[in-house]
Ligand code: SF4
C-alpha cells in the first residue's frame with residue numbers, strides 16, 4: 107500500500123497524516139504480527155517502569171514545578187521535526203492520539219496541556235535532562251533512571267525496525 111511519500115524533512119502535519127493513513131489501512135496486519143504484538147507489550151511495560159522511575163527520583167515533580175513556575179518546558183517548537191512517520195505510527199499502535207494542531211505556538215507540536223502526548227518518544231526526548239536536574243539529583247538515582255530508559259529505548263528500536271519491515275511488505 108502506498109501513500110504520499112514523506113521524509114524526515116516533511117512538515118509534521120504531513121507526517122501525522124501519513125501515520126494516520128497507515129494506521130487505518132494496516133492496523134490489522136501490523137497488530138497481527140506476532141513480533142510487533144510482543145514488542146508492543148514489552149514496550150508498554152518498559153515505558154511504565156522508566157516513567158515510574160522518573161517519578162520516584164523526583165524528576166517528574168521538578169519538571170512540573172519548572173513548567174508551572176518558570177514556564178521552563180524544554181519541549182520547544184521544532185523538536186517535533188525529529189520524529190519520523192514510523193515513530194508516530196507506533197504511537198497510534200499504542201493507542202495514543204496524535205494532535206491535529208499545535209497546542210502552543212512556542213512549544214513542540216506534541217506538547218499538550220498535561221505534558222507530552224506521545225508514549226513512544228524519540229531518544230532525544232527520553233535522554234534529555236537539564237543541568238538543573240543533574241546538579242540537584244543524586245547521580246546514583248539518575249544512573250538507575252538511565253538504565254531503565256536504556257531498556258525502553260532498546261525495545262523501541264526493535265519495534266521501530268519491525269514495524270518498518272512489516273509495513274514495507276504490505
Ligand atoms: S528537564 Fe529541566 S528545563 Fe526541562 S522541564 Fe525539566 S526541569 Fe525544566
Ligand code: SF4
Pocket residue numbers: 180181182185186214215216217218221222223224227228231
Ligand atoms: S517530550 Fe514530547 S512534547 Fe517534549 S519535545 Fe519530546 S515529543 Fe515534544
